[in-house]
Amino acid sequence: MAQKKEGKILGMERETFRQFMGKYGVSVVMVVMIIAIAVYNPRFISGANLVNVITQISINGMLAFGMCLCITIGGIDLTVGAQLALVGVIMGQTITNAGMPIVVGILIGVGVATLFGFINGFFIAKFNMFPFVVTLSMQLVIRGAAQVISGGKAITFGQAVKNMYYGKFLGIPYPVLVLLVVFVLMYIMFHWTKLGRYILAVGGNANAAVASGVSEFKIRVICHTLSGFLAGIGAVIMAAKTGSGQSNLGVGYETDAVAASVIGGTSFAGGIATMPGVLIGIFIVGFIYNGINMIGIDANWQSIIRGLVIIGTVMLDMAINGKSRK
Amino acid sequence: MRNKDEYIFECEGIYKAFGGTQALADVQLHVKKGEVIALLGENGAGKSTLMKAVIGLHQPDAGTMTFEGKPYSAKGPVDAMKAGISMIHQELNPEPYLTIAESIFLNREDVHGGIFLDKKKQNQRAQEILDQFGFGYPATTVMGKLSLAQMQMVEIIKAVSCDARMIIMDEPTSSLDSEETEHLFATIRDLKSKGVAIIYISHRMDEIFEICDSVAVFRDGTYVGARSMEGVTRDELISMMVGRQVKNVFPKTDCEIGDVVFKVEGLTGKGFEDISFEVRAGEILGLTGLVGSGRSETMRAIFGLDPLEKGKMWLNGEEITIKNPRDAIKKGVCMVNEDRKNYGLCLFRSIRENISLPNLPAKQPGLLLNQSREKKECAEYAKLLTVKAGSIEHNAFSLSGGNQQKVVIAKWIMAGPKVLILDEPTRGVDVGAKSEIHTLMCQFAAKGMAVIMISSELPEVMGMSDRILVYHEGKLNGEVSREEVLSGAATQEVILAKEFGGK
Incomplete structure (x- = not known):
């Protein structure tokens, strides 16, 4: 392999520049997007609207952080949408129907989601099955379980549960706080601990990671378990937001989670990801939804625009970063 | 004067370089009709590279090839097969769900009216060919049920059915037992009597003496010479293969x-x-x-x-x-793997992360990584191994082969x-880095x-x-x-x- 060509860009060495853009390139996209939408409708950058957007993206935020881990190790987690439904109906059965304390209902719901995450990871790591196939099938099982548990009926929640979405602490909505806390914890785990290093190593080159003493099995199971746990947290926010548990909630949510991860620089080839990148990806996906309303585009066009913006962002990022991303 | 018609295949002045390494330099080969010629040489002498050039898997940088008196070149194995040259690879990659007949007629199926496969006719034709070779399975058997030796035989049968006049066999006996080998040799003799030329690559001297008529010897990507197998001894062949002088270019120091x-x-x-x-x-x-x-x-x-x-x-x-x-x-106990890309490095991660990967449990006992200490330690080992990089934060991918290897060695030396x-x-690894790695090895031993x-x-x-x-x-x-x-x-x-x- 030949040494990269010498030369400087903006006073930085080429390789340093490439890594700088790899880290921060996507934030340029976000800033351009904010300016563009704000030019159309200045109300977009009002404090009230931004808080509103961030509250809304907190659900996808939980899913995307988990998804990012699974994509980083070279896999995917397609169960997250179904997890939203399952945890919701479990909370409905325990809190509304059985009259259990809210905390107990949440613990059971999140616990079950975590368990399903573990099962995904176990199948993938133990039997060397394709993550796509395992999570595609498990997604059916999980949504089916939600149907069985709810009997196909929506279970409504009382005000106490809804307050978890609309309530505020020091003027900040609870979901925003949850997003912030989860982001900080994920950042620390991913960038400051051995576990984060091992996840990146297994994703980058599983053979080399094993030959360096990393347990591939453990890392894969941990990533999917965490994804399940985070989907559980997202489901609690979802339950509070919608005020009901239904087995048909959360359909297609995995798409936005994958989009946020990928826009945020997570490579499908594995081994490349950053948590700030994913956070920005989560914001960009949220801005697309909100921006379409702000600009006043017919809602029927939403899906097409979302798809095109995702492809455009990733292509732009690739152009900036050169071939570093596959 | 050599009689030109005697030769079915000739190539001369073949050159091929990969990056900076000259894999073939001014190589020639002359194969007679109906002979079994052995290609002999150490690992990396250029035998396989030359054969891949012949069937078009590599394009030579220079040189001429003639086959049956006409200028010859191939863009790929299919091209070569059309011309009449087939290669039986050492690692067979059959499609396990295809039948023997489908396998033999892959890419040249019998069709009705240009669209529909004529399976019946195809199976019949395949069976006829199989019977000629005394192959004891029906043509409708799936490949997955055959043993390695049988799959290899199907490959040979396929080559013959494509009217191959020259067949290259790369280590054909490496996974055969002695009975299967005997059967293969019988087939080779049979092909030879039909005028098919066989190029036989093998490391097994006994086989070469048993089956080959002549031998061509290669060394370090060059052609040493060819001769008839008649009267040659094992020692003569080995001295043809070596010839290189051990110059004292190694920095070996004697330590206690x-x-x-x-x-x-x-x-x-x-x-x-x-x-x-x-x-x-x-x-x-x-x-x-x-x-x-x-x-x-x-x-x-x-x-x-x-x-x-x-x-x-x-x-x-x-x-x-x-x-x-x-x-x-x-x-x-630490090991620098021969396969640097698969077992050595995470190419898209930084030099620092690669060096510290196996050392995190020992060097970073805390819950959180002490990144400044990590940077300092990794920089130290990168320097000890003379890794040449702008910064240890750069990706391993951006380094040359020699420097990548030094990063791999650095991570294991850090493990003590x-x-x-x-x-x-x-x-x-380039010559300079090679010598540096040798010096370092002596230093490690001295410690x-x-x-x-x-x-x-x-x-x-x-x-x-x-x-x-x-x-x-x-x-x-x-x-x-x-x-x-x-x-x-x-x-x-x-x-x-x-x-x-x-x-």
Whole structure:
């Protein structure tokens, strides 16, 4: 392999520049997007609207952080949408129907989601099955379980549960706080601990990671378990937001989670990801939804625009970063 | 004057370079009609590269080829097959769900009216050909049910059915037992009598003597010469293959050799059998043998990458078991893998992350990583190994082969190994970095490490090792000391003869 060509860009060495853009390139996209939408409708950058957007993206935020881990190790987690439904109906059965304390209902719901995450990871790591196939099938099982548990009926929640979405602490909505806390914890785990290093190593080159003493099995199971746990947290926010548990909630949510991860620089080839990148990806996906309303585009066009913006962002990022991303 | 018509295939002045390495330089080959010609040479002598150039898997940089008197060139195996040249690869990749008939007629199926497959006619035709060869299976059997020898036979039958006038066989007997080999030889003799020329690549001298009419010898990507097998001896062939002078270009320093650090007894696993040796502090133990002779396989099993069936290991006199690389690293046994891209590095991660990966448990006991200490330590080891990079934050991908290798070695030196295994440490590394790696190896040995080095390059093994163990077909076949090398008692010929199974 030949040494990269010498030369400087903006006073930085080429390789340093490439890594700088790899880290921060996507934030340029976000800033351009904010300016563009704000030019159309200045109300977009009002404090009230931004808080509103961030509250809304907190659900996808939980899913995307988990998804990012699974994509980083070279896999995917397609169960997250179904997890939203399952945890919701479990909370409905325990809190509304059985009259259990809210905390107990949440613990059971999140616990079950975590368990399903573990099962995904176990199948993938133990039997060397394709993550796509395992999570595609498990997604059916999980949504089916939600149907069985709810009997196909929506279970409504009382005000106490809804307050978890609309309530505020020091003027900040609870979901925003949850997003912030989860982001900080994920950042620390991913960038400051051995576990984060091992996840990146297994994703980058599983053979080399094993030959360096990393347990591939453990890392894969941990990533999917965490994804399940985070989907559980997202489901609690979802339950509070919608005020009901239904087995048909959360359909297609995995798409936005994958989009946020990928826009945020997570490579499908594995081994490349950053948590700030994913956070920005989560914001960009949220801005697309909100921006379409702000600009006043017919809602029927939403899906097409979302798809095109995702492809455009990733292509732009690739152009900036050169071939570093596959 | 040579009679031109005698030759079915000729090539001359073939050159081929990959990056900076000249794989073939001014190579020639002349194959007569209906002869079996052996290609002989050490690992990396250029035999396979030349054959891949013939069937169009590589495009030569220069040179001419003629086949049946006409200028010949191939863009790929299909092209070559159309011209009448087929190659039976060492690693067969059959489609397990295709039937024998489908396999034979792949890409040239019988069709009705240009669209629909005529399976019946195809099966009939295939059966006829199979019967000619006395192949005992119906043409509708799926490939997955056949043994390796049978799949190989199907490949040969396919080649013949495509009207191949020249068939290249790359190590065809490497996975056959003696009965299957006999059957293959009978087929080869039969083909020969039909006027098909066979190019036979093999490391097994006995086979070459048994089946081949002539031999062409290669060395370091050049053509040494060809001769008839009649009257030639094993020693003559080996001296043709060697010829290289061991110049004293190796920075080997003699250091004090201490106690036995690592000892193994009766190691058996996939590809090796009953391996016993010991290595002492300060010693560089060289392992050599042909590719596939079990050297790397043994080391991978010791390091815990592959399972060990039988055998015992001792480290500093204490018996140890190693289940996985993590165990090995913890105990102080580290291995630089020959496959740098697959087992050495995470190419898209930084040099720092690569160096610290196996060392995190030992060097970073806290919950959070101490990144400033990590940076300092990794920079130290990168400097010790003279890794040339703008910054240790750069991706491993951006480095040259030599510097990548130094990063791999740096991560294992940081682990402070008692036993350091280096599998082909200088493969794909430029001359300058090669010499630096050799110097470093001597420094590690001087610090009391026990170093085990695998190399296919005889001069490297002879120039760097205190002791050399030679592998032949999964077993140890002799030992050579540094004194014997220095005194000239153990020449390249002697070692190569051992690699080929001689005493």
